[in-house]
Amino acid sequence: MCDQTFVAATFGPCESCDKASPLMNIYIKTEAINYCSFCVEKMACQGLQAGESLASLKRESESLKKKLDEERNKLNDVELNKVAEKVEVLSALAIKTRRVLKGHNNKVLNMDWCKDKRRMVSSSQEHGVSLPCTWVMACAYAPSGCAVACGGLDNRCSVFPLSMDPNENLAAKRKAVAMHTNYVSGCTFTNSDMQLLTSSGDGTCALWDVESGQLLQSFHGHTADVLSLDLAPSETGNTFVSGGCDKKANVWDMRSGQNIQSFESHQSDINCVKYYPSGDAFASASDDGTCRFYDLRADREVAVYEKDSVIFGASSVDFSLSGRLLFAGYNDYTINVWDVLKGSRVAALFGHENRISRVRVSPDGTALCSASWDNTLRVWA
């Protein structure tokens, strides 16, 4: 195939093949078409395949959706809580607030534990580490513990190397890595300090090389803001899950950018997604007041954690070390602790004076940290 050179005014995802490349801006009957050059050629030569039309494709997608539901239901031979009936009921948990951290002057939006289990980073609605924006919604610790990444309304995610020197100006060393076209809602390092995965209000997730700032892979499929993402726990794993305002939770292959599985059973925005410690399942928290548990190998929702008295949206979830407990933070200022297997609530943790924005269990499972709009963080153990 010979090389083509042409003047490209725009660069972006092609409307036909979705690959990021220089786009040919052409007009067909006054409507703008933004295709890459390869797709323009395809369109000119092939046109519609025989018999294909919008209506027929629509019919095909409806029948595929039905087939998908049928296949999933066929394997739904028993409920998770029935299988767990023989498991001993949990005794009362002795979890209380052990620390209240009052370093912030404004709502605490996010926090993350360092792998050394004793340090954490938190982000807030103020100029903490001098980001040029007010809401820092995403923050994450690098696996080595030597850097943190944070991002928010500035549409970017920046990496700050850490130092123990209190006089050091961290803002000066800041490296802007990710660039989205809307706010950054979540970020996480992959297994090394070298790659950063971000989710954004622009509906996409993206994988970046920290050193060069280059976009390595982008993930398209959500039809609304992506609010949360979580990396699969295995060392060799190359998948992550994301949840968003389109009520869908999608599982992605990091190398190909492919959406491998998709789950849509929530009735409102999904605020948070978190993998089960074994990596075979994940939980989600939603504005509809429920948390749900999805098994990846059965490819379906296997549990719903809800109560009539719980009407406020859930903003964040995390599992305990064994995966038996699910901690969920809600907009009614409480944290509910659910028995993952039996589906019942085992405890409710009170103490915060405003909505919970984030709950995270420490890497060794000894403590839970909750961040809240009451400007504090609480450590529970």
Place this chain on the structure above:
Amino acid sequence: MTSISNLASMRRMVEQLKLEASVERMKVSQAAAELQQYCLQNAGRDALLVGVPTGSNPFREPRSCTVV
């Protein structure tokens, strides 16, 4: 939205659904049994579940935290 990009996105949706429909699935009974087994195997190490002997949990001692 132009009719051509509608077509393109419908085609993509159909391809995506075909991919999802072809995923290999496990019975819920088996998946649930494995989830349960993971929980029970690791329950002993789960400090928030069973608690640790007081003295070994650093958060239970009254100490203060510092902003780094």
